[in-house]
Amino acid sequence: MLNKELISSNIPTLHYQDTVGEALLLMQESHLSQLPVVDDDKYLGVVFEEDLQKNSQEQTLQGSNIRLSKVMVPAHTYYLQAVQVALDYRIAIVPVVENEELVGVINQVDLLTELGRQTGVQDPGGVIVLEMDSINFSFSEISRLVETNDAQITQLNTFRQSQPPSLLVVLKVNTIEISTIVATFQRYDYKVKYYFGEERYVNQLKSNLDHLMNYLNL
Template sequence: MVAAENEYVGTITEHTLLQQLAQLTGAMGAGALVVIEMEPHQLSISELSKLVETNDAHITQFNTSIHPDTGMLLATLRINKQEISDIVATLQRYDYHVVFFSGEEHYENELRRNYQHLMNFLTM
């Protein structure tokens, strides 16, 4: 960095820059991520918040970007809980295009476990 008088003040290391960027974007926080794609004029933060809160969760981080090729808005939500299958289902029910999500899927795991129990029962 250089001060207004062209005097050397110091540098910002790559590590410090990445650490601050992670803090700013909430990347180090706990919880699940959901990425939704939509037309820019369709964004309603209050509606997204309402839909998430109907599933006993809260949005702890919210970031947006425009996809350079399609012009579509990508909204990234960090949710305060890991199990988000209800939230993803709710967003899809309200015609939101969920592009990506990370977190636990209780239903998928439960369905797999129930299937394994059924297979064990049938082989008896």
């Protein structure tokens, strides 16, 4: 999915000759705290509501000292670049530019929706998060351990964390019942940081233990 394919049709654009008051009103109507600014279709940057509020509402954007952040992504690059820009700059919109002209704007909500669709967040299945040193990461080994439990990995993502320095490996598997998979990882000395799914095996053990305790109390 390219950036140009995620452009929203309902995000307005400010012009360099607009007043601060007009800009603030447009932000209020669109429920956004940032909007792109253009001058004769040339992209100038993003203006922030907090910067506008420090200026007279009668001033034009051009005549004020308002800072414009030239954050943007090219139209023909992969959408994950827009995701990274939104995270890096903590903005709700990502301008899409081609040949210095504003092609459109991507809404953060649309970015998250596409990210969820492509990473299979809405697909049924369990999630297991492993924590390890980067040098110990082996996709083939992790996949083999999952497959020994008659399951398959449908998504795998890795994230580096600084405290403590380690690699998080997020697995999405094609089964909700993950207790045997978790047990397999633990048996092979993998650190299972989190897991989300049904634990029928664990629940059955607890049920059996409860029955035993009830019997002993008779």
